[in-house]
Amino acid sequence: MRATSGVGIAAASLIGSIAWLASSAISAMVSTGSYSSIGRVLSVAFPPILQVTSYPIMWVIMIHILAGILFAGIAVLLLRLLLPGAASMSDAGRRRVSIFVTIWLVMILASYLSSAVSDLALLVSHWVPGFSALMEVGAALARPTPWGVIWGWLPALVGMMTLMRITSERSTPSREAQTGGYDTPQATPGRKTTPMIVGLVVVAATAVAIAYPLADQASRAANPAQPIPVPSTDPTVIGSPTISYAVDPNVQPDWCSQDVLLEPGSQDAATGHRFQTITITNTGAASCVLEGYPDVAFDDGGGNAMDVLMVRGGSFLTDDPGPTRIILDPGASAEAYLGWSAIAGQSELSAGTILLAPYAGAQRQPTPLPLDINNGQPVAMTAWGPVRTANGN
Numbered sequence: 001m002r003a004t005s006g007v008g009i010a011a012a013s014l015i016g017s018i019a020w021l022a023s024s025a026i027s028a029m030v031s032t033g034s035y036s037s038i039g040r041v042l043s044v045a046f047p048p049i050l051q052v053t054s055y056p057i058m059w060v061i062m063i064h065i066l067a068g069i070l071f072a073g074i075a076v077l078l079l080r081l082l083l084p085g086a087a088s089m090s091d092a093g094r095r096r097v098s099i100f101v102t103i104w105l106v107m108i109l110a111s112y113l114s115s116a117v118s119d120l121a122l123l124v125s126h127w128v129p130g131f132s133a134l135m136e137v138g139a140a141l142a143r144p145t146p147w148g149v150i151w152g153w154l155p156a157l158v159g160m161m162t163l164m165r166i167t168s169e170r171s172t173p174s175r176e177a178q179t180g181g182y183d184t185p186q187a188t189p190g191r192k193t194t195p196m197i198v199g200l201v202v203v204a205a206t207a208v209a210i211a212y213p214l215a216d217q218a219s220r221a222a223n224p225a226q227p228i229p230v231p232s233t234d235p236t237v238i239g240s241p242t243i244s245y246a247v248d249p250n251v252q253p254d255w256c257s258q259d260v261l262l263e264p265g266s267q268d269a270a271t272g273h274r275f276q277t278i279t280i281t282n283t284g285a286a287s288c289v290l291e292g293y294p295d296v297a298f299d300d301g302g303g304n305a306m307d308v309l310m311v312r313g314g315s316f317l318t319d320d321p322g323p324t325r326i327i328l329d330p331g332a333s334a335e336a337y338l339g340w341s342a343i344a345g346q347s348e349l350s351a352g353t354i355l356l357a358p359y360a361g362a363q364r365q366p367t368p369l370p371l372d373i374n375n376g377q378p379v380a381m382t383a384w385g386p387v388r389t390a391n392g393n
Contacts, residue, residue, distance in 0.1 A: 008083075016110065055216070056218050059215035059218055062211060063208065066207045067114055070114050070117060071111070075106055078106040079103065079106050082102050096164060103155060107148045107152030107155055117205050121208050240298070240364070247361035248293075255288060259283045260284070260328075261365075262278065262279070264354055274339065275337055276339075277336075280356075282333075290334050291326065293336070293360075299366070300375075301370070306350070307375045307376060309377065320380075321383065323384075335386070335388065342372055350373060350375070352368065353368050358384075
């Protein structure tokens, strides 16, 4: 009864292929987060099969169709090989179990082989020669295929019920007992069509292997890679702020802030000690008031802000009388002094620019000035005072 076995094999293979593709589609939807609330349960019930979620939808459909044909062809070939022996038992109960287990085993093998072809095709589309590529090939071939174990019973049940029903309808008990469900050994189903099915499997496997690289190219064309930003070779320069973050709490509206010129003056040194004069000149048409300490900051030779500890008071070469009220008439000047100690063994002039303001919170004026002041070094700063004469008064 060739038709009997052919219908059962076709039913089992078709149901298996449809269930396999449906499981792959559900797994793809779960992986994209469409069913995040029950995703964990669905991911166990519908394990991943075809890795195509990153491809355009038309290629996803095409790969699924080709893989489904491949699955069905493999299932048909395996069932033609194994099912006659399973269906040859004379006892109906044992025959049922044998057919069911055989079809289930075939579904597991068909799922594994179809997935292996798909995984290898995907690997080839991203092939990078080397030992790691060989390891990936091994991993692809060793990847478990739980779908057949979880869902293979469904096509097995359909195939077994189909075979048993048609057999009971078309076979007499005597002939069935003699032949085990087939008329004669020569009537084993579809021997002449086996080469055609083998060819179909080869064509489907080749099509799957070709489809993955083409789908990958289509995906890259639809989603071109964004250029990687090239970091600038020039370091970022962050200089001192033009206005101090700290503001003198005693500032008054009549204090000098606009129409003033701040510039470094004379320098002197003695036994490892340094001092630097700072001069402020009123360039405006109205008088203004100085009462307190200047605001001083430094940038290094590259323009980056320096961390210098500014200390109000005198040093080895300077004296600080403390804040006094100075009325600075138009054209008049006042002075303050910086004092610091040179660091032993330090020969480089670390400071390259000095930034000066009448008080903390006013606009700073930068002036290039190389000094042997380094990061972390304390620098004493006196309050504003009258300009000293040549004799020091």
